[in-house]
Amino acid sequence: MQKTGRTLTITATVLAGLLVPTLASEAQAGWAHQRKITIDTTASGANVAGDVKGFPVPVRLDATNFDFSQAKPGGADVRFDDAAGKPLPYEIEKWDATAKQAAIWVRTDVKGNNATQAVTLKWGNPEASSESDGTKVFPKADGWLTAHHLAEKGAAAGYRDSAGNLNGKGVNITGDATGPGVVGNALNLNRAKSEYVLLPGSESSSLFNPLPSKGTFSVWSNAKTHPAAYIAMFSKGETGFRIHYFGSGDQTEPCIDVANYDWCPLPSGAYTKVKNNTWYHFVFVIDKPNAYYYINGKLEVGKTDTNAWKTTGTEPVTIGNNEKTPGSNSRKRSFDGLLDEARILSVPKDKNWAKLDFESQKPGSKLLKHKK
The missing domain is CATH 2.60.40 (Immunoglobulin-like)
Structure with missing residues (x-):
């Protein structure tokens, strides 16, 4: 009886040891x-x-x-x-x-x-x-507020937010407004038609009102032309974040409102000259009282402003424009060219994230x- 018992015990142990690899193998089964x-x-x-x-x-x-x-x-x-x-x-x-x-x-x-x-x-x-x-790849638990791939063919289907918060709506966009992107398709905007993407409800959404004092904003940009001042790639009007051209030149800048003025940290010396028909990756990180701006994975400028940040506002988030009232195009800052991967997080990302975001895409x- 004891011998039989020992035999059963050994057999059970062997079976237990084989159980894990058997289950792992079964997990792979079916995939050729x-x-x-x-x-x-x-x-x-x-x-x-x-x-x-x-x-x-x-x-x-x-x-x-x-x-x-x-x-x-x-x-x-x-x-x-x-x-x-x-x-x-x-x-x-x-x-x-x-x-x-x-x-x-x-x-x-x-x-x-x-x-x-x-x-x-x-x-x-x-x-x-x-x-x-997409909600598992860009989860809210990680701080994702919006993640728009901008790959949809035309405005009829809308522009899906992979984070599951705010889908975009095409304004003045007709037909297939896509082009080759850095990853998949990209949004192809025609400035002559005042085309852009609006996030309906963003003007009053608790996601942006007040705007978080910590956050990360990023977008890829490839301009065909740059015929006017302060053309915007990604913004929340004049009362939130902005990534846009600095005037009508070849320099870009990030902005956020502080007290009663716009705070747009710029480098004191040389800057990245943005050329037409070329892809650029912009990342704007706010970590009150600090702000960091990365272009193509490299830190363009990092500065500090200890004044009170003005983080409230009712203007909408737009991709490819800067609007005061949804659908008005009153500021006439609509973009001309390709935009891809417009994203917002409520957490500040570091230099490693900014570099990997650029290098991976x-x-x-x-x-x-x-x-x-």
Whole structure:
């Protein structure tokens, strides 16, 4: 009897030891294909020194790194896992199997100065249904207020906020107002038609009134022309944040209201000259009483103002304009060209985030490496 008991005990132990790998194997079952994607933040990659938590990494797929015939329509069976096999939240912004192009955002922690971190891309499961969800990639718990990819074809469908707060509405936009973006499609605005995107309700929303004393605002810009002063890429009128041209020159500036004046920190010396038909990435960080402005991942200026910040206002948030009254175009500061990835967070992001945000999205990014 004792011998039998010992045999049963050993068998149970063996089974318990085999249970975990069996379940892990079953979790992979059904997916015919998988591939490692390495995240490289060393000097030969994105060159980001510090860790960045909960970052939306853009994964671009094309004919050189993915066989679209092996996946379900719309990429419904695509999944991403971390190194431990844990599923990662993702959002499909674009999936065009005919053109063999896809743009997918994957939320994961990113290690600084590291070339060994990887995520696993899985596909090829006829039983899988889509789990694409922007609210999990840009979660409110992380401080996300809005995240607009601006990839929609025309104003009729609206401009979806992946954070799930405020969808955008096209003003004076007709037809397919898209163009090639840094990730997926971009918003293509025609200044002659006073086109822009309005966030309805933003003029009174508690998300922006009062405007948080801590926050991060970012947008990609590629101007066709710059024919007037203070043309705006991203703003909340004159009573909130702004990222716009400084006058009619080739300099841009961030602004926020302090006391009874506009505070627009600018560098005292050389500045980044913004050229037409070129993509630029702007990040404006407020961390009262400090403000930081990054262009293409580099700190343009950092300054401090200890006066009381004027953070209230009833003017709307607009992408590609600066408005006093929704739909009025009274200030005539509408943008002419391409805009992409307009985002707002209620938390101040650091230099590592700003650098990674630029390096991960820029054309020719070296952040990701697909292992076939």
